Amino acid sequence: MAGRVVVVTPNPAVDVTYEVAAPRMGEVNRVTRVTRRPGGKGVNVASVLRQLRELGAQGAPGLRVRLSGFLGGAQGRELTEALDGWGLEQHWVEPEGGYRTRTTVVVRDQDGAATGFYEPGCPVAPADWQALEATALEAVGRGDVLVVSGSCPPGTEAQELTGLLEAARARGARTVLDTSGPLLLACAAGADLVKPNLEELTQATGEPDPRCGAEVLLDAGARGVVVSDGPRGMHLFTADGQRVRSWHAAPPRVEVVNPTGAGDTAVAALAAFIAAHPSTDLIGGRAVEALEAAVALSAAAVRTPVAGLVDPGTYTTILNQVKAENTDAAD
Numbered sequence: 636m637a638g639r640v641v642v643v644t645p646n647p648a649v650d651v652t653y654e655v656a657a658p659r660m661g662e663v664n665r666v667t668r669v670t671r672r673p674g675g676k677g678v679n680v681a682s683v684l685r686q687l688r689e690l691g692a693q694g695a696p697g698l699r700v701r702l703s704g705f706l707g708g709a710q711g712r713e714l715t716e717a718l719d720g721w722g723l724e725q726h727w728v729e730p731e732g733g734y735r736t737r738t739t740v741v742v743r744d745q746d747g748a749a750t751g752f753y754e755p756g757c758p759v760a761p762a763d764w765q766a767l768e769a770t771a772l773e774a775v776g777r778g779d780v781l782v783v784s785g786s787c788p789p790g791t792e793a794q795e796l797t798g799l800l801e802a803a804r805a806r807g808a809r810t811v812l813d814t815s816g817p818l819l820l821a822c823a824a825g826a827d828l829v830k831p832n833l834e835e836l837t838q839a840t841g842e843p844d845p846r847c848g849a850e851v852l853l854d855a856g857a858r859g860v861v862v863s864d865g866p867r868g869m870h871l872f873t874a875d876g877q878r879v880r881s882w883h884a885a886p887p888r889v890e891v892v893n894p895t896g897a898g899d900t901a902v903a904a905l906a907a908f909i910a911a912h913p914s915t916d917l918i919g920g921r922a923v924e925a926l927e928a929a930v931a932l933s934a935a936a937v938r939t940p941v942a943g944l945v946d947p948g949t950y951t952t953i954l955n956q957v958k959a960e961n962t963d964a965a966d
């Protein structure tokens with residue numbers, strides 16, 4: 636039976652999408668359609684994991700999924716009520732001092748181009764992180780996977796995130812980190828797998844090349860790095876002693892309906908794979924399977940209009956077309 640995946644989304648959001656035919660900065664823009672849905676990277680990860688469980692994919696039929704993070708205010712209530720309808724197990728921490736769940740706004744034009752405006756979120760204090768760590772770790776044990784996904788609220792120190800990852804590992808769980816900014820590099824040592832996109836990797840390491848950037852994270856202590864690069868696919872790098880092993884897989888060309896959340900979908904695929912193979916190290920043969928699943932699920936996700944949803948038939952069709960290749964550098 637697959638282990639449990641505990642998804643920590645420190646900075647969830649209500650995702651608001653405005654449709655505006657031809658948006659212009661510096662002018663009034665009339666919105667023709669507004670949609671609101673629960674968001675934040677970890678919420679999307681948990682949503683995809685729930686679908687994988689229902690699909691029985693990757694040995695995930697017994698997968699248990701639990702979602703934690705900071706939450707508060709009217710938008711926090713809106714988010715939990717919506718997530719109740721999705722059947723997700725939720726354990727939130729409400730920071731003191733009037734914490735309110737943030738909004739992220741995406742403006743979509745008539746050609747489908749999306750422009751995002753993401754609020755930073757309300758500040759949190761060290762005591763809030765202690766409460767979140769206790770809540771998230773309540774359910775974490777050997778064979779489980781702890782995923783930390785998305786940005787962190789202002790006031791977060793690297794030691795708080797590292798402390799959470801290391802405490803999960805001390806309980807026998809494996810850890811996946813998908814964050815951005817300075818925390819990505821500062822907390823890499825606590826992660827069995829780090830999953831940035833190429834832009835986030837470049838910002839964190841100063842390296843525009845995926846291999847060079849990943850090597851910075853591996854040197855910092857990460858055990859594996861998956862770098863996503865849009866339609867060009869994904870790279871997996873793992874530390875095998877002093878040697879770096881690497882693979883690449885690209886999706887077939889697919890019609891992109893909504894790219895939002897594609898990276899979150901990849902994180903879900905990787906976490907499900909790790910949970911389903913408790914004794915597997917991602918170095919070697921199984922790495923190929925994990926990478927192919929992540930690429931295929933992500934490509935299937937961009938074909939749906941809603942972030943965090945995947946059509947099972949599309950996923951299976953694409954998975955049959957994705958073949959990972961070893962790309963180890965010559966010695």
Ligand SMILES: O=P(O)(O)OC[C@H]1O[C@](O)(CO)[C@@H](O)[C@H]1O
Pocket residue numbers: 646647648650673674675676677679739753784785786787815895896897899942
């Ligand atoms: O945590 P951030 O990096 O600010 O990203 C949050 C946003 O990313 C998404 O998860 C899409 O990847 C949206 O749902 C949105 O809430």
